Amino acid sequence: MTSPDPEAAGRAVGRPRSDSARRAILDAATSLAIRDGYAAVTIKGIAETAGVGRQTVYRWWPTRGAVFLEALGEVGAGLGLPEPTGDPWADLRDFLDRSFALAAKPPVAGVLLGVTADSVADADLDRTRRAYIATRRALLRTALERCGSDWVVSLDTVVDMVYGAMWYRLMNEHGPVGPELTAEVLIVLDSLGGRR
């Protein structure tokens, strides 16, 4: 996630990276995004808010988007698949509820949207961003596979429709992203197969 050589081989010469500066930068970015929106956040602003030299930001992250992607990674890390309980549909409901809750929590959706927009003109950022998305997609796919193996269309398309509906609502705010959405999605998924 960082540029030079991320904790590889334990480079032991010179002053070590300040973890408190790293934290302050990620926290400053997050709180600025909540207050002003992703588009209005600047690296200069992040550095000042974090009480850090601007070069310290540039040393570890090439762009604003990279900072946010790392912050997002930390938040998303806690969102894994539950241990199978034997009732895969209940596990799926649990996973969707938690996913939707996380995505709906400011500033997650706005940040991801902004990073996506920035990615169009930034190949490196785009690679990292797509790895993040692919991780999310794979989790849902696994959860669906546990519910059955006989779907009317490819599982990838099912994943696209579920996460797509979530995104579409986050972008346009014309419907809830929460338990109500989970309930409707489960009804749809039930209609699409998931027989085992």
Added chain:
Amino acid sequence: MTSPDPEAAGRAVGRPRSDSARRAILDAATSLAIRDGYAAVTIKGIAETAGVGRQTVYRWWPTRGAVFLEALGEVGAGLGLPEPTGDPWADLRDFLDRSFALAAKPPVAGVLLGVTADSVADADLDRTRRAYIATRRALLRTALERCGSDWVVSLDTVVDMVYGAMWYRLMNEHGPVGPELTAEVLIVLDSLGGRR
């Protein structure tokens, strides 16, 4: 779409607005977005490419996003519902095919994505953008209503899943947005009801 008083009551005093300047601005914005991506397009660049004074842009559009939204409106205007042929599923296939083809054509998706990101910090832009999206949603909803009235979940959610899948693929480019998607979507819709 324009600020001062859009062709209202036919204001007839003073030099009339130059339509060639308007065209040049919209065309310049579009071609710059194709070449450099939405995020890299500047009002200064648009004005220079169009061979127009910068003030001429600011006089009619408050922001870069507003320029693009007007350009998008022109493109999207040609994308209406087909005359009902008596086979609503065929009409739906036709509509989806044309919708997906338009959305996948550069720079449409990138521009809409960028405008959405800009909208977070711009209430006026957000209003206009949401009106545009609402129009698209209403069209699909109507097409779906013609296919049946007995769906397993609310029609709005169905719309979200269809357009959501399209958007999600456009954002992440992990799957096609074209006839292949139409085919899978139709299979799903068939499973969800659409009985009349």
Added chain:
DNA sequence: ATGTAACGAGACACCGTGACTTGTAAAGCC
């Protein structure tokens, strides 16, 4: 103690913003 690299702070040239000014062009009104 010495070497190395990260740190906070700040300077710098560059670019886009958005408001402004200038002189000119195109319309309706008298």
Added chain:
DNA sequence: GGCTTTACAAGTCACGGTGTCTCGTTACAT
């Protein structure tokens, strides 16, 4: 025809963020 009004191309200006650079300082290993 002259007058008024508004749009036009071109150019200016102060402002703020970018990304690079240089300072002097600080933390850790040898």
